Amino acid sequence: MSAGLALASVEPAFAHAGDAGFVLLLPTGYYLVGGALAVALSFAILAVVPPGPLARLAEWRRVLFAAPWEWRLVLSWLSFAGFAALLLAGWWGSRDPLSNPLPLVFWTILWGALTIVEGLVGDFWFWINPWYGPYRLLAALRGRSGAEDGERALPGGLAYWPAAVLFLGFAWFELVYPAPEDPARLATVLLVYYLANLAAALVFGYSAWVRQGECLSAFFRMISRLALFSGRRDEKAHKRTIDLALPGARLISADALPASGILFLLLALSSVSFDGLSRTFTWLGFVGINPLDFPGRSAVVGVNTAGLVGMAVALCGAFLLAVWLGHLLCGSAVSFRRTAGALAWSIIPISLAYHIAHNLTEILVNAQYALAAISDPFALGWDLFGTAGMHVHAGITAGYDSAWAIWNSQAAVIIAGHVLAVLVAHAIAWRLHGSARKAVLSQIPLALLMVFYTVFGLWLLASPTGA
Amino acid sequence: MTDKRKSSLILTTPLTRRTALKGLAGGLGAAAALGTAPGFVRYAQAASSEPIKIGFECHRTGIGAAYGRWYERTTNAAVKLINDAGGINGRPIQLIIEDDGTDAKRGTEVMEKFASEHKVDVVFGTLFSNVVIANGPTAGELKMPYYVVSEGHQVASGKMNRYVFQPGITDVKSQVMSVAPFIVGNLGKKVTQIFPDYAFGYDHRDNLPPAIEKAGGKVMAQIAIPPTEKSFTRYFPQIPADTDVIYHVMVGPAVLTFVKEMGEFYGSKGPQLFSFIDSLEAVDMATPGLEFLNGSHFWEGSPRYLQANAGEAQKFYRDHVGIDDNGAAKGDPKDVSTAGHMFGCWETLYVIKKAMEDAGYQGPDDKKKLIEATEAMTAFAEGKEHPQGDKTFNGKIHQCFGHQNISKFEDKKLTVVHRTSIEDGMYEPEGDYTTEKL
Numbered sequence: 036m037s038a039g040l041a042l043a044s045v046e047p048a049f050a051h052a053g054d055a056g057f058v059l060l061l062p063t064g065y066y067l068v069g070g071a072l073a074v075a076l077s078f079a080i081l082a083v084v085p086p087g088p089l090a091r092l093a094e095w096r097r098v099l100f101a102a103p104w105e106w107r108l109v110l111s112w113l114s115f116a117g118f119a120a121l122l123l124a125g126w127w128g129s130r131d132p133l134s135n136p137l138p139l140v141f142w143t144i145l146w147g148a149l150t151i152v153e154g155l156v157g158d159f160w161f162w163i164n165p166w167y168g169p170y171r172l173l174a175a176l177r178g179r180s181g182a183e184d185g186e187r188a189l190p191g192g193l194a195y196w197p198a199a200v201l202f203l204g205f206a207w208f209e210l211v212y213p214a215p216e217d218p219a220r221l222a223t224v225l226l227v228y229y230l231a232n233l234a235a236a237l238v239f240g241y242s243a244w245v246r247q248g249e250c251l252s253a254f255f256r257m258i259s260r261l262a263l264f265s266g267r268r269d270e271k272a273h274k275r276t277i278d279l280a281l282p283g284a285r286l287i288s289a290d291a292l293p294a295s296g297i298l299f300l301l302l303a304l305s306s307v308s309f310d311g312l313s314r315t316f317t318w319l320g321f322v323g324i325n326p327l328d329f330p331g332r333s334a335v336v337g338v339n340t341a342g343l344v345g346m347a348v349a350l351c352g353a354f355l356l357a358v359w360l361g362h363l364l365c366g367s368a369v370s371f372r373r374t375a376g377a378l379a380w381s382i383i384p385i386s387l388a389y390h391i392a393h394n395l396t397e398i399l400v401n402a403q404y405a406l407a408a409i410s411d412p413f414a415l416g417w418d419l420f421g422t423a424g425m426h427v428h429a430g431i432t433a434g435y436d437s438a439w440a441i442w443n444s445q446a447a448v449i450i451a452g453h454v455l456a457v458l459v460a461h462a463i464a465w466r467l468h469g470s471a472r473k474a475v476l477s478q479i480p481l482a483l484l485m486v487f488y489t490v491f492g493l494w495l496l497a498s499p500t501g502a
Numbered sequence: 503m504t505d506k507r508k509s510s511l512i513l514t515t516p517l518t519r520r521t522a523l524k525g526l527a528g529g530l531g532a533a534a535a536l537g538t539a540p541g542f543v544r545y546a547q548a549a550s551s552e553p554i555k556i557g558f559e560c561h562r563t564g565i566g567a568a569y570g571r572w573y574e575r576t577t578n579a580a581v582k583l584i585n586d587a588g589g590i591n592g593r594p595i596q597l598i599i600e601d602d603g604t605d606a607k608r609g610t611e612v613m614e615k616f617a618s619e620h621k622v623d624v625v626f627g628t629l630f631s632n633v634v635i636a637n638g639p640t641a642g643e644l645k646m647p648y649y650v651v652s653e654g655h656q657v658a659s660g661k662m663n664r665y666v667f668q669p670g671i672t673d674v675k676s677q678v679m680s681v682a683p684f685i686v687g688n689l690g691k692k693v694t695q696i697f698p699d700y701a702f703g704y705d706h707r708d709n710l711p712p713a714i715e716k717a718g719g720k721v722m723a724q725i726a727i728p729p730t731e732k733s734f735t736r737y738f739p740q741i742p743a744d745t746d747v748i749y750h751v752m753v754g755p756a757v758l759t760f761v762k763e764m765g766e767f768y769g770s771k772g773p774q775l776f777s778f779i780d781s782l783e784a785v786d787m788a789t790p791g792l793e794f795l796n797g798s799h800f801w802e803g804s805p806r807y808l809q810a811n812a813g814e815a816q817k818f819y820r821d822h823v824g825i826d827d828n829g830a831a832k833g834d835p836k837d838v839s840t841a842g843h844m845f846g847c848w849e850t851l852y853v854i855k856k857a858m859e860d861a862g863y864q865g866p867d868d869k870k871k872l873i874e875a876t877e878a879m880t881a882f883a884e885g886k887e888h889p890q891g892d893k894t895f896n897g898k899i900h901q902c903f904g905h906q907n908i909s910k911f912e913d914k915k916l917t918v919v920h921r922t923s924i925e926d927g928m929y930e931p932e933g934d935y936t937t938e939k940l
Contacts, residue, residue: 059732
């Protein structure tokens with residue numbers, strides 16, 4: 036031990052001066068002020084514009100086409116086969132997390148990119164959910180009709196609690212656990228997760244479990260309410276009708292969430308916020324870690340677990356306080372529970388904005404690694420898709436010009452997400468209270484919180500990072 | 503032969519990320535399956551065609567990932583060349599890569615996994631000192647030959663153990679000492695140091711002043727900057743007015759801010775500047791804001807930019823690693839390499855090869871012979887195996903000594919203006935590992 040301490044005094048370090056350094060040269064302070072003004076101004080404009088036309092816009096739909104239900108079964112089995120192959124690759128492919136397809140596909144393509152597609156385009160996960168096919172088979176073997184069984188909820192007081200608990204575990208694994216990208220460990224974790232959730236779906240019913248139990252399905256389903264395209268059941272035609280709606284429109288008409296649902300949504304936002312915060316000099320300095328000499332995740336498991344939970348508690352507290360103050364201000368007859376449950380949906384655009392901003396650079400580089408890795412999943416020299424030998428252009432996110440472009444994209448996304456959130460929250464409030472005046476009054480504290488969160492989001496991205 | 507893909511056996515396609523990385527998976531089956539490929543004909547004549555397993559502990563994720571990417575590319579290039587030329591003792595190298603997340607605790611787990619699960623012959627490649635420091639004792643306990651590419655002083659300090667070597671890159675103490683004569687002789691006698699206030703900075707704080715004084719100069723002031731600092735202007739008034747040279751070794755994301763603010767403080771007529779490329783490794787020197795560094799000097803282990811007088815070995819090395827004349831990835835000019843350090847992977851692999859050949863290494867039973875053969879080495883000649891330059895090796899402290907490059911930053915490029923002698927960086931050995939029992 037003493038030898039180790041003595042040696043610690045002769046330590047070269049290689050904290051990278053690159054990409055994060057360029058951001059420090061940009062006039063990010065103006066963006067923070069500009070972002071805050073943009074969000075505040077959006078709220079001010081909404082306060083004087085009659086909400087009627089906005090609500091009508093939100094109700095606008097256009098039927099596009101109808102997709103047969105059978106597609107879902109086929110796609111799910113294909114997805115399941117891909118998942119199984121990825122697990123095998125996780126155990127028996129390359130040990131390098133940037134050559135093995137499992138961590139790349141799971142973290143970069145599924146969690147990183149699909150979340151964005153779900154939020155912007157629509158609920159692809161509904162079609163490719165790898166639990167559906169095997170569930171149908173097992174349910175049929177048990178003599179149950181496994182057909183899509185409608186909008187079910189979990190029994191008793193369970194509601195979204197399973198999803199919230201699982202999501203906290205998922206976020207911890209992603210952000211705090213020392214080796215989430217280790218292919219073999221990830222494969223084992225995912226297998227256990229898959230089987231446990233398959234069993235739970237058999238107990239509680241598929242529809243209820245993917246809606247409120249399995250956290251990825253639940254999250255994708257919720258965030259896809261923001262998207263352009265949505266699906267709805269057509270019982271007679273045995274099809275799913277795909278509609279076009281304005282972004283965020285379907286958040287306004289969503290049913291109020293129970294307490295567990297609010298927590299679940301806020302957990303998603305707080306975890307990505309903490310992902311950003313935990314890398315900043317500010318946080319590292321706060322927990323006594325030298326940001327230039329980051330010792331590795333193993334050394335910060337305790338403080339980052341506390342930080343992850345603390346961030347969730349703080350965000351829940353801030354959100355509920357803002358809603359409660361608004362509730363007092365407007366003196367509405369609508370219950371606080373229902374108000375909070377309805378307004379929670381307005382968090383989704385912010386959640387997606389944070390997700391995009393924080394994952395953008397990783398997706399740009401690691402998607403290339405993923406493309407190469409899937410051509411040779413078991414490191415056997417295959418070239419299934421002709422991409423195995425491709426050179427990964429890591430320079431795509433490097434240098435001053437890229438830093439400028441990335442920062443501007445991130446800032447635009449963060450600000451747009453918050454402006455949309457203010458808009459959605461306002462329309463929800465109008466629906467709840469039935470009066471433009473009450474809607475505005477009730478939204479003042481929440482709008483202030485959103486202005487703050489805009490600045491916080493931009494500050495996270497503009498701050499020097501060291502982990 | 504770490505890859506079954508044809509490109510690793512026949513030189514037809516350019517080296518890629520995966521070429522040299524893949525595990526054999528099927529072991530001998532691979533060789534049998536591809537027995538007709540030209541690369542295997544040679545292996546077939548060896549006593550055993552079982553691969554030599556090299557565990558590559560790579561900073562694939564975490565704070566060291568930018569370095570890890572280039573360490574991986576350089577390592578792949580060298581392994582491929584060695585295998586294409588017949589491997590080691592007629593046996594191909596199988597490179598097994600494990601990510602340590604640039605995390606000391608995971609590093610020791612990886613070391614144990616290499617020993618128990620992958621059963622590698624040697625472990626290689628670790629860069630970050632905190633990981634090396636954690637791994638050293640584990641390597642000793644497991645009796646695992648461990649070749650680090652860290653440039654840290656921890657191996658040469660005598661505080662590791664008999665199984666830990668650093669034969670492919672010089673240590674920071676030697677680097678700091680060897681630049682002092684140039685600074686005093688060419689830039690000025692009165693030196694002020696600015697460094698981050700932790701271990702990395704202390705290497706420079708402690709090792710520079712004696713060397714400057716020996717060269718006839720004096721360190722006027724030492725300014726330690728807290729690591730979490732984001733703005734530096736308030737420190738500049740501490741620089742003595744009669745300073746000739748500012749020796750600055752800031753690292754981390756705030757380096758560019760540091761340079762910009764120093765430029766604003768001094769305008770066009772400040773003292774001479776000297777730094778280590780560690781500050782700007784993998785950063786494009788044509789970046790706006792770095793103009794202030796025009797005319798300043800940097801230490802480089804190996805030159806990032808192709809020099810006009812570069813020899814065949816240097817060109818050969820750069821070509822095979824895949825970097826262009828500016829030291830960036832071929833075809834991806836913004837992906838600037840960690841050229842100042844990554845040559846260490848290449849050279850270390852060739853040292854392992856030579857040591858295994860000297861020891862007649864056949865398998866893990868010969869590990870002691872391998873240690874002794876490595877310790878018995880005394881010098882490496884400049885050439886394709888050692889493109890950075892010739893080196894001496896001190897078997898007692900398991901550390902090599904070599905030439906350092908001092909480059910001037912002009913026209914958005916670094917041009918080597920001085921090459922130190924090996925003697926400039928020599929110091930009295932601080933230990934003797936050969937007295938430890940194997």
